[in-house]
Amino acid sequence: MAEITNFFKDYYLSKIQDKPELFIGIELEYPIVNKNGGPTSIKVAKDLLVHLAKNMDFYVRKLDETGNPIEIVNDDGDLILFEVTYNTLELAFAKAKYIHDVAKRFEFYLQEIQRFLALYDHELQGVGINPGWQLNDHRPVATDRYKMLMAYLRLAENHPHMHPYVDYAGFICGNQVQFDVSRENYLRVINAFNKIEAVKAFLFANSEFAEREDWTISRDYFWESSMHGLIEDNVGVYPEDFNTETDYLEFQKKTAIFYIERDAKCYYFPPITIKDFLRMKKITAMTTSGQSHEIVPTTSDLKTHRSYHYQELTKRGTIEFRSICTQPFDKTFAPIAFQLGLLVNLEKFEKILEETDFFDYFGRDYKHLRKQFSVKHLTKIEREIVGQISRELVTCATEGLKARGMGEEKYLLSLQDNN
Numbered sequence: 453m454a455e456i457t458n459f460f461k462d463y464y465l466s467k468i469q470d471k472p473e474l475f476i477g478i479e480l481e482y483p484i485v486n487k488n489g490g491p492t493s494i495k496v497a498k499d500l501l502v503h504l505a506k507n508m509d510f511y512v513r514k515l516d517e518t519g520n521p522i523e524i525v526n527d528d529g530d531l532i533l534f535e536v537t538y539n540t541l542e543l544a545f546a547k548a549k550y551i552h553d554v555a556k557r558f559e560f561y562l563q564e565i566q567r568f569l570a571l572y573d574h575e576l577q578g579v580g581i582n583p584g585w586q587l588n589d590h591r592p593v594a595t596d597r598y599k600m601l602m603a604y605l606r607l608a609e610n611h612p613h614m615h616p617y618v619d620y621a622g623f624i625c626g627n628q629v630q631f632d633v634s635r636e637n638y639l640r641v642i643n644a645f646n647k648i649e650a651v652k653a654f655l656f657a658n659s660e661f662a663e664r665e666d667w668t669i670s671r672d673y674f675w676e677s678s679m680h681g682l683i684e685d686n687v688g689v690y691p692e693d694f695n696t697e698t699d700y701l702e703f704q705k706k707t708a709i710f711y712i713e714r715d716a717k718c719y720y721f722p723p724i725t726i727k728d729f730l731r732m733k734k735i736t737a738m739t740t741s742g743q744s745h746e747i748v749p750t751t752s753d754l755k756t757h758r759s760y761h762y763q764e765l766t767k768r769g770t771i772e773f774r775s776i777c778t779q780p781f782d783k784t785f786a787p788i789a790f791q792l793g794l795l796v797n798l799e800k801f802e803k804i805l806e807e808t809d810f811f812d813y814f815g816r817d818y819k820h821l822r823k824q825f826s827v828k829h830l831t832k833i834e835r836e837i838v839g840q841i842s843r844e845l846v847t848c849a850t851e852g853l854k855a856r857g858m859g860e861e862k863y864l865l866s867l868q869d870n871n
Contacts, residue, residue, distance in 0.1 A: 455730065455751050456701075456704075456705050456726055456727060456730065456751075456754070457701050459751055459754050460701050460704055461701070463754070463755065463767055464765050464766070464767055465635070465697070465765075467766075467767055467768055467769035468633060468634065468635050468638060468765075468769040469632070469634065469635075469769060470634060470635055470636070471634060472632040472633070472634055472769065473549075473632065474549075474631060474632050474795075474796070475547040475548065475549060475631075475632050476547065476548050476549070476550070476551065476554070476629060476630070476631060476788070476792065477544075477545070477546075477547045477548075477629065477630035477631075477770065478544075478545045478548070478554050478628070478629050478630075478788060479542060479543070479544045479545070479626075479627075479628040479629070479630075480542065480543045480544075480545075480558070480627055480628075480778070480784065481535050481540055481541070481542045481625035481626050481627070481628075481778055482540070482541050482542075482543075482576040482577065482578065482625055482778055483539060483540060483576070483577055483579065483581070483582030483583070483584075483623065483625055483778075484496075484497050484500075484538075484539055484540065484541055484569065484574055484575075484576060484582075485574060485575055485576070485577045485582060485583055485584055486573065486574055486584055487573045487574060487575055488573050489584070490584070490587060491584055491587040491588045491589060492538070492539045492574065492582070492584055492588050492589075493572065493574065494538045494539075494589055494591075496569065496572045496574050497534070497538040497539065497541070497574075498520045498521075498538060500541070500565065500568055500569060501520075501521040501522065501524055501532065501533075501534075502520075502521055503568050504524055504532060504561075504564065504565070504568075505521055505524045507564070508526070508561070508564055509526050509527065510524040510525060510526045510532065511524065511525060511526070512524055513525045513531070514533070514595075516593055516594035516595055517594040517595065518594055520594075522534050522593050522594075522595070528546055528557065529545075529546030529547075530543070530544070530545050530546055530557060530561075531543070531544040531545075532544075532561065532565075534593045535625075536592060536593060536598055536601065536602070536621045536622055537588075537589075537590050537591065537592055537593060537598075537619075537621070537622035537623075538589075538591070538593060539582055539584075539588050539589075539590070539622055539623065540582070540622065540623070540625055541565070541576060543558065543561060545557065545558070547630075550856075550858045550860065551785050551788060551789055551792065551858075551860045551863060552858065552859070552860065554785075555784075555785055555863075558784065562576070562781070578658075578778060578779055578780040578781045578783075578784070579625070579658060579659070579777075579778060579780075580624060580625050580626065580658045580659030580669075580670075580671055580777030580778045581623055581624060581625070581659045581660065581661055581670060581671070582622075582623040582624075582625070585622075585623035588622065588623065590602075590619035590622035590623070592622075596716075596717060596718050596740055597718055599718075599740040600711055600718035600719075600720050600739075600740050601621060602619065602621065602622075603720060603738070603740055604679055604710055604711065604720040605618050605619070605620070605621060605678060605679050605680075606618045606619075607679050607722060608678055608679050608682075611679075611682065613677075614677050614678060614679070614682075615673065615674065615677045615678065617674060618678070620674040620678065624659065624670075624671045624674055625659075625777070625778040626671065626774060626776060626777060626778060627656075627776045627777065627778050627779050627784070627787055627788070628772060628773065628774045628776070629772070629773050629787075629788045629791060629792075630766060630768070630770040630771065630772045630773070631770055631771055631773075631791070631792065631795055632769060632770055633769070633770065633771050637798065638765065638771060639694050639696075639697065639700060640798065640802065641763070641771055641795065641798065642690070642694060642700075642763045642765070642771065643693045643694060644794070644798065644801055644802055644805060645762075645763045645771075645773065645791070645794070646689060646690045646693075646762070646763055646818055647805055647811075647816075647818060648805075648841075648845065649689050649762055649775055649818060649821065649822040650810075650814075650818075650821035650822055650824065650825040650838065651825075651838060651841055651842050651845060652775055652776060652787070652790075653668070653669055653775075653822055653825045653826040654825045654838045654839075654842055655787070655790070655842055655846075655867060656776045656777060656779065656786070656787050657669045657777065657826060658777035658778060658779055658780070659671045659777040659778075661673075665828075666827045666828050666829060667826060667827060667828075668826050668827060668828055669777060669826040671777060672688065672775075672822065672823070672826060675687050675688065675760055676688050679710070679722075679723065680708075680723075680760045681760075682708075682722070682723050683706070683707070683708045683723050683725060685703065685706040685707055686706075686707045686708040686723065686759045686760060686761075687759065687760040687761065688760070688761060688762060688819060688822070689761070689762055689818045689819045689822050690703070690761060690763070690818065691818070691819060692818075704726065704759075705725065705726050705727040706725050706726070706727065707725065707726055707757070707759040708723035708724060708725060708726070708759065709723070709724055709725075709726055709729050709753070709754065709756065709757050710722070710723040710724070711737075711756055712737070712747065712749075712753040712756050713755075713756055714747070717739060718739070718740065719737035719738065719739060719745060719747060720737060720738055721735055721736065721737040721738065726754065726757065729749050729753070729754075730749055730751065730754075732749055733748065734746050734747065734748055734749075735747055735749060760774075761774075762774055762775035763775075773791050775822075782866070783866050785863040786863055786864060786866050786867055788863070789849065789853060789860055789861070789863035789864050790845075790846065790849045790864060790867065791849075792849070792852070792853065792860070793848065793849025793850060793851070793852035793853040793860075793861070793864070794845065794848060794849045794852060795852070796852040796853070796855065796856060797848050797849065797851055797852030797855070800848050800851065800852075801845070801848050801852075804841070804844050804845060804848055808840075808841050808844070809837070810837055810838065810840075810841045813833070813837055814834075814837070825838055842867075846864060846867045846868060849864060850864050850868075
């Protein structure tokens with residue numbers, strides 16, 4: 453359908469510059485944890501943002517429906533906010549040229565956040581699953597969008613094959629980064645990084661879940677076996693390479709839309725592929741207050757499109773990398789440096805992928821490979837071969853960072869020590 457192609461070209465591809473300056477956009481999510489083993493205190497979490505706004509030159513950017521700050525910003529453009537529920541704190545940094553520009557500010561903010569939370573026996577922890585998930589109050593942040601999201605995810609209760617943890621968005625946490633890409637290389641970047649999701653699982657797994665004892669990454673399971681994954685092509689690892697821009701655009705037509713915004717209100721519905729959505733004369737959608745409405749789909753509704761792939765082109769002309777769990781604090785910037793180094797050393801990165809025997813041994817089912825290497829108990833041959841390609845890629849990333857000349861390769865030392 454030409455209107456869908458034109459939408460994606462305008463909304464996504466037109467934002468990509470031919471020769472962009474490389475900036476880094478970092479988003480770090482952390483669980484707020486009660487150190488005594490009880491539930492996270494929503495009051496303490498809310499008071500934290502009030503405290504930061506008063507004492508760290510932040511000002512309130514957004515309030516929830518009851519007047520509590522839920523997003524604060526400073527003059528640098530750094531944001532501190534709640535992600536989905538009041539149990540998760542996100543630090544979203546303004547775009548930067550170098551990792552250490554963000555790392556310095558992160559350490560400064562973290563010190564004050566931890567100091568305040570410690571007064572109430574709480575702390576941020578560097579793990580991908582909130583350890584108090586079974587006890588916590590997972591009420592959504594009181595905005596229409598987050599209430600809509602949690603209500604939408606609860607639709608999984610109508611699908612017995614999906615997992616029962618419908619409030620998972622309130623306790624999974626990730627380490628995400630965006631990089632500027634060009635029209636010449638964006639498909640190469642997506643294809644290359646999509647191939648190494650097994651390696652990233654091996655290097656950065658940090659979301660163990662007691663209900664699935666052998667898994668090292670449970671957040672994949674939460675995403676893929678939820679409403680976000682009801683349409684398989686909407687989430688996770690891409691099944692194959694994109695050889696042309698047309699291939700990429702055709703694939704996007706199979707991704708999902710599950711809500712729209714009209715007059716500043718959210719309306720949600722079971723997921724529909726983009727191509728089917730615009731063919732429908734009417735759909736039935738729900739508001740967060742439980743009201744049912746008939747809506748007529750329009751192309752402008754596609755602005756709420758959001759798929760959940762691990763490498764995703766954004767409307768800012770960047771690629772967002774979102775498959776990595778929140779890391780221990782001393783390794784916060786390791787995955788960011790790893791991905792940045794591979795990006796700037798893209799030709800060497802691609803050559804390693806062409807020459808490695810990793811795929812000869814294990815095949816090219818990239819979705820399956822991610823799962824295969826997201827477990828604790830690997831066979832000896834699995835560990836040896838994934839260890840070999842991991843070392844090659846860490847070396848490649850290190851060379852890329854050294855070429856930038858800013859000392860960013862120091863963030864990879866933990867990976868070199870462990871491999």
